[in-house]
Amino acid sequence: MTTPGEFYQRDRSVHPPAYTPNYKTSVARSPRYSLISLQNSVSEITGPVFGHNDIDAGDNDLLTNYANSGESPIGERIILHGRVLDENAKPVPNTLVEVWQANAGGRYRHKKDTYLAPIDPNFGGCGRTLTDENGYYFFRTVKPGAYPWRNMVNNWRPAHIHVSVFGSGFVQRLITQCYFDGDPFIPICPIVQTIPDPDAIDQLTAKLDLNATIPLDTVAYKFDIVLRGRRSTLFENRLEGN
């Protein structure tokens, strides 16, 4: 019988290293010793399972999930949609996707954000959903604004939406950020540029999806997310007793 095996070794070449001095906060928050590589055990191939009882149907609509009745947040109305896939290009179904973002002016609804752009009374800035059986997800929101941050004195984050994804095993756990095609801040952002591989940055850049755009209503951006894949057979690397 073919049972899914362990996850593929993480390809570190697509990820930022821990120590990235141009992103100053990483300097004191990066381990100096090598990570110790472990082959997967039951602790790694398993992970939390979520269901429709955990969330509400409207949680993925940031245009309405915090808005006062009859009102709407300020900004460009967008759909962010795509699929969660694994490295084998297989859809990852029923997995939890959570997002958070600044409002259209670049301000977060967070007690620690003091940027002078205003809070939008109709925008919370977070959403969550489960992928369907094809790994598909979507959110409705406003396009976030760029904002300044304290790193070098004149650093600005490109417009971005933070994305958290689970997968089926705890080793697939991923937090990343979704950028928007054509943003001039992408090539000069010290956080984006922690990623050494330009193709990996491009993979984090959502593309305008005119075909999924709702005419006279909402612009769509497509953003597929890829999680680590699994061996389909165990063979010599089998987890005995699995």
Add this chain to the structure above:
Amino acid sequence: MPQELTYLKESASQTAGPYVHIGLTPGAAGFDIYKQELGWDITGPNAIGKRIRVEGRVIDGMGAPIKDVLLEIWQANADGNYAHPEGGGPVEDGFRGWGRVITDFETGEWGFDTVKPGTTRGRNVGTQAPHLNFWIVARGINVGLNTRMYFDDEVEANAKDPVLNLVEWEHRRATLIAERGERDGNVVYRFDIKLQGDNETVFFDL
């Protein structure tokens, strides 16, 4: 025609940033939006086993506690089973074994209540000592860090644990072992995680 490998590449990780709470624990960011936030109840109401509390700090390379860190916990139940189709066996109704914890914004202290996990099966043969799996994200952490927490009152099981034994530098194994204490008759384990510097915690590439 050459053979082509058609694997996709994993999406690159990016830091969770300072405002991770908005997405994952919005109440802590200062607003209520969801019917229920996820991850505050690790065990559910029916869990068997010894009730414990785990507390600690995440400390940076300058010795300061990190006040904007978020930790996730993944653990087996008291029988050593994970709440997952491949988790080894059944778990109690309502037991998820997953938790999400943030720090106090002023002190950097975090803590959560759970049950002590049981022994889990090993990768090939044997068993793994009771442990909690941690995943740590924060501003300044580019890729979430994985580590494990073991228990200092499991000396015998720890001595045989395949993962602890894989850490070549024996003195570094101690960074993975929480210290048992008691407060008001309750068991509290202390687990400080050091990101860098003296006694840097062992982190894993899983």
